[in-house]
Amino acid sequence: MALLTVLSATALLMGLGVSLLLLSAGEATLAARDRDATSAAYAAHAAATIGVAELRALPSWSGVVAAGVYPELSSTPSRLLDSTLTPLAPWGARLDLRALTARVQAESDSAGSPGDPPAWRLFAYAPLSRLVPRAAPDNPLYLLIWVADDTADGDGDPSADKNGILVVHAEAAGPDDLRSIVESSVLRRPAAGGPDMFRVLSIRPNP
């Protein structure tokens, strides 16, 4: 009788324990996904800020939206560059940056926006650890920044900027297709007798 009581109580407790374990595991997974998405969102904002700062530091934007060695690359890239166009991502996968550029271009084309169709050029690409080494173990993210001419430019040439407005598309990519995007519009105007006027016109996360 005592043995039966102990066995049934043990079985009941084991059942409760397993259900709690499963619940905790699910909760931990959800929390981890939420944390990763939040990290990626902050990293995308950081990438956008870097892209804007790098554009601001350039003496001229004439080559930024022109094609580089490959049509996917900017002829005047940022200083934040990885050593290859097929880098090993921090989470172990091999990235094809030209294919990722083609994806951004396809998404942009499929939106069917009026005006001059933009041609996205890869401007900066590096793992987040290049910027924040201590953040790397918990945040295996890769930053990508593309630039394109403003669709309202009106010159019909996506490789030349006429109106002094560029669009910056910044992404933080992570494992399991994690992706966070921030798009910014930036303006540069020559100022009489001084440095060019520079303004961030808009910042739109997940456009």
Next chain:
Amino acid sequence: MSTNRGFTLVEVLVALALMVTLGGAILSLVVCGQSIARTQPEAADLQQRARVAIQAIRQDLALAGAGLDRGPLAGALSQFFPAMTPSIDGGLTIWYVAGRDAQAALAAPAGPGATEVALASAGVCPTSEQACAFRASTSAILFTAAGCHAVVRIDRADLSALQLHGPLTGCAFAAGSAVAQGEVRTFRVDPMAHQLIRRDEATGLSLPVLDGVDSMQVEYFAAASADAAPVDPSLDPLRIHRARITLRLSVPNTAPAAPVLVVSFDVAPRNLQGG
């Protein structure tokens, strides 16, 4: 001679005492385990709903203040009018221009009562089709450099004019005023339904975002610094850079002793940070 002599009274008492102690211990473990098993899903559910609420609010608030990408009125909306303000029912209202394409200027003045606005210089559209980027059944924001602003619903986008769902109210918009596809949204809590609500101010329609939200408090800050003191948003609404939102969540339809979760988070929309 038989060795089957039975138990002594002392043996029986000791065995009984052991059984009672062991049984009591097991029973308390089972009761405790049952209680945890009952409340743990509720606690996990609270955590998950808090994450959903934070995500939903953050995602929209991150866009607050996004303005035009070209033209004389380009830049953050907060240059002209407050893009993140308290609503009259205790919620938080945000204004933003939704995309880069549907942005134009008024070709002719539009005053209160107008149901059509003529567009000019849309930038991305051919001159004969200035409304090409605007879509029917969306919302548009109109504003002037002086800060006059309104939100309207677009019934139809003609070649170079927008037909509005209702008459314009409030301001008189001069030619050259900005018009852009955008959103004006209010987040608030319905205290009777215990729901977090997102209201579209152009249509007045409310969308429940989350159940089991008892209250929402919003504090406003004029500085980006984390230890700054909250300010009265009515005093200088154009300087609001950051909002601290505190949500109180509970498990719907349960006893008052059910777990309660209070979460507080800051949102500093990038478009309101200047620069």
